[in-house]
Amino acid sequence: MPNPTAAMLVIGDEILSGRTRDANMYHLAGALTDHGIDLKEVRVVSDDAPAIVAAVRALAAQYTHLFTSGGIGPTHDDITADCIAEAFNQTIDVRADARKLLSDHYEKTGRELNEARLRMARIPASATLIDNPVSIAPGFTVENCHVMAGVPSVFQAMVQSVLPLLSGGAPMLSRTLRIERGEGDIAAPLGELAKEFSDLSFGSYPFQNDGIYGSNVVIRGQDPIRLDTAFASLTALFPQ
Template identity: 60%
Template sequence: MTNPTAAMIVIGDEILSGRTRDSNAHHLAGRLAIQGIDLREVRFIGDDRRTIVATVQDLSAQRDHVFTSGGIGPTHDDITADCVAEAMGAGIDVRDDARAILQAYYDAREIEMNAARLRMARIPDGAALIDNPVSAAPGFSIGNVHVMAGVPRIFEAMLDGLLRQIEGGRQVVSRSFLLDRGEGDIADVLRQLATDHSAVSIGSYPAWTGAGYQVAVVLRGAEAGDLDAVAAELRAAFPEARE
């Protein structure tokens, strides 16, 4: 069985300007790997309507799932919901179920439901809500696009609930080996291993320790037996490799 594929869109001028450090892409990648969904790309874009619409349309057509983070708050530059609705050809307005969720949350805290906060109840027609157990304002799924908040704690909580509703595939397994060599010393061996074992992804990640070069060789695949075969050949070529 082929695993479902996914892409992520991280939305926000604050990310591109360096004012805010993104952690949601890293978190999503790890969770999707466990779920058996192959994350194929991540795009970072600003709060620009035309860019958001075009990016959503492009990735939605290519991947089984598209996950977005950012731009669904109460301020003027939170335009993700409107852009996703446009990209998917749907209308958008305040929806009663989303309004009720927000109203209950603010009433319990004696906070006024003003026009800015009500913007977070605007949901595209036909979308399913994504629960937000942290701050109530829901995300939504429309077609194969899943729209979530940018604040990491909220994004992670929303993702927890969403992934329980999405079917995954086979989990990728991995093994890592560390060698006290430079990449140039091992490149030919890794190239041959990659040619001989197409079911295994082989990556090399160099580092400088201060005393010399090190390289981590990471094997990834769906079958543990395939990784065992590559690992045996790697150890035969480099007996000092440590796992």
């Protein structure tokens, strides 16, 4: 049975302006691979409601799961929750369960649960909450869409909360051979090998630095024995 598929939507001007280097995509990609869910597409859009709604609808329709990051805090530019409600044609309001999480937390820390912070309890009607052990304000899941924070430590905690609840397939395994030869020299035999093991995926990722160049050849698949067999053929083709 093929693995479940996934897309990710990163929401926020800070990535598109070059201010911030993305960390969440890299983290989620690795976590999904380990869990046996195939990440097929990522999109990054700005804090713009029509762009967010359109991307959520397109990606949620096309893949088993959609994971979003960013835009669920208390400030004016945090519009993700409202956009998700619109994309799934749901109402959204401050919800008692989320409000209680926040009021308990702010009571303990002596801070005020003001109107801005209450925005973080705005949750679409049918959503289930995603636990946030780092800073309490929850993420949420609507249908197949998992809505998480943009701050990397919070994002990672939410991924850890939600991922065990999702069925995964066989984890995608990989073996990598570093070959210090030009890609042009290895391309023909490598292409033949990829054809011979057409049930596996072969990628060639060239590098060059400090005058050394070559390629990391990565074989991916779910069957460890096939992977070992293919890797043995690869190392025989390109002895170090």
